Amino acid sequence: MAEQISEQIIKVKKVVSQDLLSGRIDLLLGWEKGHFWWQSRPLFARSEEDLERLVWDSFCVINLSRYLPDELKENKKIGVLVKGCDARAFNRLLQDRIVERERVILYGLPCPGMLDYALLIEEAGAALKGIAERNGKVILQTDEGEKELLRDDLLLAKCRHCLHPDPVVYDQLLFPPLGDREELEHFKSVEELEELPADERYAYWEKELSRCLRCYACRQVCPYCSCLECFVEQKSPRWQGRAYQPSENFMFHLVRAYHGTGRCIDCGECERVCPVGIPLMELNRKLIKDINELYGHYEAGLDPEQEPPLLTYRPADPAAFSEK
Amino acid sequence: MKKLLLKEKWPELWTLLAHEGPLYLPVEDGSVVLYQPWQEGVKVNLEAVNSTVSPKDIFLPREETYLHYSCRGEMLDLEDVESDEPVTAFALHPCDLKAIEMIDRVFLNQDPPDALYKKRRENTTVVALACRRPDPYCFCGVFGIDPTDAPGADVMAYLTEKGLLLEGRTAKGKILLDKAAPLLEVEADETNITVDVKTQDFGLQVGGLPEDLQERFNDPVWDDLFRSCLGCGICTYVCPTCYCFDVEDYGHEEGGERFRCWDSCMFGHFTQMAGGHNPRPSRKERVRQRFMHKLCYYPETYGEIACVGCGRCLRSCPVNLDIVQAIKVLGGGKVG
Amino acid sequence: MSAVLNDPAVGRKPLIVAFCCNWCSYAGADLAGTSRMHYPSNVKVIRVPCSGRINPMFVLRAFQRGADGVLVAGCHPGDCHYSTGNYHSRRRLSAFKRLLEFAGFEPERFEVRWISASEGDKFAEEMEAMTAKIMALGPNRKMRDARWQSKSLSK
Numbered sequence: 001m002a003e004q005i006s007e008q009i010i011k012v013k014k015v016v017s018q019d020l021l022s023g024r025i026d027l028l029l030g031w032e033k034g035h036f037w038w039q040s041r042p043l044f045a046r047s048e049e050d051l052e053r054l055v056w057d058s059f060c061v062i063n064l065s066r067y068l069p070d071e072l073k074e075n076k077k078i079g080v081l082v083k084g085c086d087a088r089a090f091n092r093l094l095q096d097r098i099v100e101r102e103r104v105i106l107y108g109l110p111c112p113g114m115l116d117y118a119l120l121i122e123e124a125g126a127a128l129k130g131i132a133e134r135n136g137k138v139i140l141q142t143d144e145g146e147k148e149l150l151r152d153d154l155l156l157a158k159c160r161h162c163l164h165p166d167p168v169v170y171d172q173l174l175f176p177p178l179g180d181r182e183e184l185e186h187f188k189s190v191e192e193l194e195e196l197p198a199d200e201r202y203a204y205w206e207k208e209l210s211r212c213l214r215c216y217a218c219r220q221v222c223p224y225c226s227c228l229e230c231f232v233e234q235k236s237p238r239w240q241g242r243a244y245q246p247s248e249n250f251m252f253h254l255v256r257a258y259h260g261t262g263r264c265i266d267c268g269e270c271e272r273v274c275p276v277g278i279p280l281m282e283l284n285r286k287l288i289k290d291i292n293e294l295y296g297h298y299e300a301g302l303d304p305e306q307e308p309p310l311l312t313y314r315p316a317d318p319a320a321f322s323e324k
Numbered sequence: 325m326k327k328l329l330l331k332e333k334w335p336e337l338w339t340l341l342a343h344e345g346p347l348y349l350p351v352e353d354g355s356v357v358l359y360q361p362w363q364e365g366v367k368v369n370l371e372a373v374n375s376t377v378s379p380k381d382i383f384l385p386r387e388e389t390y391l392h393y394s395c396r397g398e399m400l401d402l403e404d405v406e407s408d409e410p411v412t413a414f415a416l417h418p419c420d421l422k423a424i425e426m427i428d429r430v431f432l433n434q435d436p437p438d439a440l441y442k443k444r445r446e447n448t449t450v451v452a453l454a455c456r457r458p459d460p461y462c463f464c465g466v467f468g469i470d471p472t473d474a475p476g477a478d479v480m481a482y483l484t485e486k487g488l489l490l491e492g493r494t495a496k497g498k499i500l501l502d503k504a505a506p507l508l509e510v511e512a513d514e515t516n517i518t519v520d521v522k523t524q525d526f527g528l529q530v531g532g533l534p535e536d537l538q539e540r541f542n543d544p545v546w547d548d549l550f551r552s553c554l555g556c557g558i559c560t561y562v563c564p565t566c567y568c569f570d571v572e573d574y575g576h577e578e579g580g581e582r583f584r585c586w587d588s589c590m591f592g593h594f595t596q597m598a599g600g601h602n603p604r605p606s607r608k609e610r611v612r613q614r615f616m617h618k619l620c621y622y623p624e625t626y627g628e629i630a631c632v633g634c635g636r637c638l639r640s641c642p643v644n645l646d647i648v649q650a651i652k653v654l655g656g657g658k659v660g
Numbered sequence: 661m662s663a664v665l666n667d668p669a670v671g672r673k674p675l676i677v678a679f680c681c682n683w684c685s686y687a688g689a690d691l692a693g694t695s696r697m698h699y700p701s702n703v704k705v706i707r708v709p710c711s712g713r714i715n716p717m718f719v720l721r722a723f724q725r726g727a728d729g730v731l732v733a734g735c736h737p738g739d740c741h742y743s744t745g746n747y748h749s750r751r752r753l754s755a756f757k758r759l760l761e762f763a764g765f766e767p768e769r770f771e772v773r774w775i776s777a778s779e780g781d782k783f784a785e786e787m788e789a790m791t792a793k794i795m796a797l798g799p800n801r802k803m804r805d806a807r808w809q810s811k812s813l814s815k
Contacts, residue, residue: 034644035526036460041644042552062643067551121460193762202764202802211353213377213386215588217556217642231717233593239717242572242585244387247724247805251717254763258716261755273642275376275558277355283762290758295751310755313747315737320754321772323737576725576809 004133005112009056012174016079016107017051025079025105027071029064030054037130038117042067056081058133061114061156063269065089066223068099077103083111085158085267087167088301089223092265094169095304096226108170110178112151113159123149158268161186161281168302187289189282209249211276214242218270218280219256224263224300231255257283262291262309265301294318327501327508330487336507338362341500345409345447348382350375359413370415370483373459374634378564379420380427382413383444387585390440394579405581408447412500415453415481418474419464419632423564424450425476429626430567440584449496452477453488455521461635463648465523466530469632472521523633525658526648530629533656537620541612545653550611552643557588559646560614562636565622568594589613615650673702674728674794678787679718681711683741684776685733691780699784700791703731710734711772712745716756719770723803726810729769729794733783736774746774765802768793 012030019025032043032053040059044067045051063086071078082090090106093099115138121128126142133139138154140147152160163186166177193201216232219225232240232252239255241248257280266288270280291298295309295317329337341347342362351360352367356376360366392403416424431441452474458464464471474480478497482489489511492498501508534540560566570587574580587594590611595604604610622630631647638646651657680686686707692699708714711734719730732753740746753772760770771790775783794800 035638035646035648039644041649044548044551062552066554071551190762198761198764198766200764201762205763208354211356211358213557213561213586215557215561216591217554217558220554220556221642239721241574242387242570242587243574243583243807244585245805245807247803250763250803251720251724254720254759255717258756258759261752269642273554273556273558275356275562275640276353276358283759286762287755287759290755294754310748310751313744313751315747317747317750318754319750319772320757323774574805574807576807578809581807 006057006133008109008175009054012056012081012107012109013051013054015172015174016045016054016081017048019079019105020045020051021048025077026075027078028054029067029071029078029080031056031060031062031064031081038115038120044071056109058112058115058131058138059117061158061272063089063221063223063267065093065099066221068093068104069226072099072103077105079105079107081107081109082167082170083109084162084165084167085111085265085269087169088164088265089267091169091301091304092223092263093226095301095308096224098226105172106167106170108167108173110166110173110175111159111162112165112178113155113162115151115154116156119154123147123154156268156272158272158281161266161268163266163299164302169304187285189279190286190289193282193286205250205253206246208278209253210244210246212244212249212253212278213276214244214252215275217273217275218278221269221273222260223265223267223269224260225256227259231259253278253280253283257287260284261287262298262311263300264288266299290320294320326482326489326491326511327505328484328487328489328511329504329508332487333507334368334487337504338368340504340507341412341414344503345411347412347414348379349414359416362414370453370488373455373457374417374419374462374636374639376636376640377562378423378634378636379413379416380423380564380567382411382448383424383441384427384431384567384569384586387583388440389581389583391582392579393581401579406443408443411444411448412451413448414451416450416474416477417453417455417634418471419462419469419634420564421450421452421474421476422464422467422469422632423634426565426622426626426628426630426632427567449478449500450476451479451481451490451497451500453481453483456483457521458524459635459639461638463524463526463528463633463635466525466528466633467629467631471523527658528648528651528656529658530651530656532659533619533651533654537616537654538624540654541616546608546612549615549645549650549653550606550608552645553590553607553611554643555590555592555607555610556642557590558640558642559637560588560590561586562640564632564634564636565618565630589617611645615647615654618647619651619654619656673700674791674799675726676700676703676729676731676787676790676794677722677727678703678705678731678733679708679711679714680705680775681713681734681741681746682707682709684735684739685711685773685783687777688733688775688779688783691777692784693780695780697780697784699787702791703787710740710742710745711749711753712740712742714749714753716752719756719760720803723765723769723800724805725808726804728797728800729771729790731770731786731790732772733775733786734772736776739776763802765800766797768797769800769802 028045030043031040034041065086124140124142126144129141138151264284347362348359357372359379394401431438455471478494480491492501568587569584571584596602618630734746
């Protein structure tokens with residue numbers, strides 16, 4: 001990358017402040033620093049003063065497209081900073097017809113991946129004071145001196161799995177594209193689980209899902225969860241009970257994942273936000289893998305014009321059951 | 325007098341205590357640390373400062389069945405579900421114990437007190453564990469909590485190089501130590517437990533919060549603060565002082581059961597009424613409710629802010645909208 | 661077969677829930693009945709307008725409440741009363757079947773079959789075959805709600 005991610009903010013600010021001041025957009029969705037240097041939170045900027053808090057650094061993980069449906073109710077035209085995954089999320093919303101393309105200006109940010117604070121402190125070994133970045137390296141500043149590591153080794157799991165760091169939809173691409181990534185082991189953990197005997201696989205999920213608090217963060221953060229009323233809240237019939245029984249845990253997680261068949265953009269936000277570390281993307285990737293195998297390669301969110309696999313069919317489709 | 329339990333004898337203590345009834349302690353489960361009942365093979369982690377989810381579920385379980393009913397012709401038979409088994413809550417940190425004290429007021433300082441909570445509370449022996457260092461996210465000092473001492477504990481424990489120093493504080497605690505006596509040694513040098521934990525304040529000064537926060541109910545700060553909220557329930561579920569619950573029935577052909585389970589004011593359906601009206605229709609009202617409950621309503625009733633600075637919401641909120649931010653925008657930050 | 665089903669050593673009869681499309685498979689089941697063909701009595705038929713009506717939550721709910729196996733039966737591809745319903749269910753239920761297996765269900769627990777109105781014999785054969793496979797697997801405990809009690813199951 002020619003410029004460090006931390007140096008790009010100057011150009012980002014310049015572009016968005018022009019548009020905000022000229023009235024091209026009423027609101028800019030960006031990021032500002034959270035309480036800690038390793039956290040960012042969404043910024044809803046309406047003025048130049050607000051823009052002073054705008055940041056673009058290695059911790060801008062939150063997907064801002066998720067805020068569009070609500071914010072479009074109150075604003076005529078919104079500018080959004082989008083990374084690769086955020087742009088695919090935007091396409092998801094577009095395809096579900098819950099945002100209007102002409103009311104959104106997308107500023108594309110090719111994304112080198114976001115850093116995982118948990119990995120940083122694990123690597124630091126001593127109290128971590130801060131980091132610096134140069135030439136694809138991250139320098140950890142600790143009580144006991146500095147430690148230099150490869151940036152790619154410190155990425156969030158969702159970013160290590162990322163295939164499309166460049167936004168696939170934008171009005172303006174702010175920096176040169178980084179190019180698609182190849183990831184040969186994208187479905188590795190799914191394949192490993194597939195190899196297990198059925199009972200062991202069930203035991204695995206029963207254990208993992210037993211931690212589920214039913215906080216629904218995975219749903220709330222998800223760009224494919226766009227239903228006005230989720231099955232979880234439906235009263236009649238009452239699909240989802242509130243007890244923390246295995247049967248209820250499976251009900252929620254299987255249906256949540258299944259509703260993403262051919263819709264999940266593989267952004268990994270559900271797994272990132274899960275407070276108890278349930279490997280939710282293994283369920284989502286299983287469905288992506290099977291759709292690819294059965295009905296042809298499909299990546300949700302890449303092209304909103306392409307028909308999602310469960311909304312169409314071919315008479316000669318194969319089946320996962322006997323058709324004789 | 326403090327007694328020493330050598331590290332190598334910890335498993336013996338777990339076995340001993342778990343034999344009597346559930347022994348909850350911080351356990352590594354996947355990538356997180358949670359308070360779970362001890363059983364052979366679990367990975368106990370006493371070094372972790374704050375568990376991902378608070379240990380409040382020892383006293384207020386995520387789900388608790390308290391009534392079975394069965395149909396007999398036209399008749400309905402009811403049967404209470406009661407449990408009298410003794411419970412040990414092990415290695416609760418001072419902030420979490422302070423939070424239990426706050427929940428106690430809600431469930432016990434009532435007439436009648438909450439029978440389910442009361443029973444669990446009475447049946448539980450609490451072993452508190454002094455902190456040795458702050459977690460990156462915690463700020464208990466802001467609320468006057470001493471991370472090295474838990475006034476509500478039955479036994480106070482201190483982690484040392486050699487093991488755990490245990491000090492009985494109440495009758496219940498002394499019973500526990502008596503049972504464990506064969507495993508314990510008298511520690512000659514007790515001075516090595518003076519721990520000096522430098523707590524963080526994150527620039528907070530809660531004294532700076534307005535005297536009457538109720539006046540800020542219609543303040544424009546709420547119009548900004550709520551925007552980033554996704555509307556999930558993480559903050560309420562990991563929080564040690566949140567205690568809201570719901571009651572639900574599970575019915576089948578011949579009867580069923582009634583249970584209570586955690587609920588969250590961050591959910592839209594929390595205040596949904598049968599006729600369809602919802603007094604907190606959007607995330608704005610819900611975010612305001614949660615922070616006002618911590619900073620205004622609870623203190624109005626019980627005299628102190630319902631936050632212990634455990635930092636779990638700072639760690640787990642997916643969008644980093646947390647109570648530190650809320651306190652600051654409401655005027656509880658340090659000036660200058 | 662009924663001797664096997666009632667064998668106390670085997671335990672209770674496996675419960676199989678068969679969702680049958682109104683236009684083909686339900687008529688096929690009906691034909692099996694009126695033709696006095698024998699098929700296991702432990703199969704509970706639920707009539708749905710089309711295999712495309714199947715919400716996977718129906719299947720999960722059946723497992724929660726005691727089903728040992730679930731079958732969805734619809735018209736042969738190309739014969740759907742609504743033209744394309746079963747083409748859609750083929751895709752949806754294929755993905756769902758694999759998800760169930762990924763969650764740890766044995767493949768035999770959930771099946772989809774195309775059975776026409778004239779295939780009473782196929783309906784009976786499929787039910788016999790599925791019952792035999794599930795007998796071999798034993799009762800399903802996966803996703804079964806521990807709280808669920810039913811008069812028909814406790815017998």
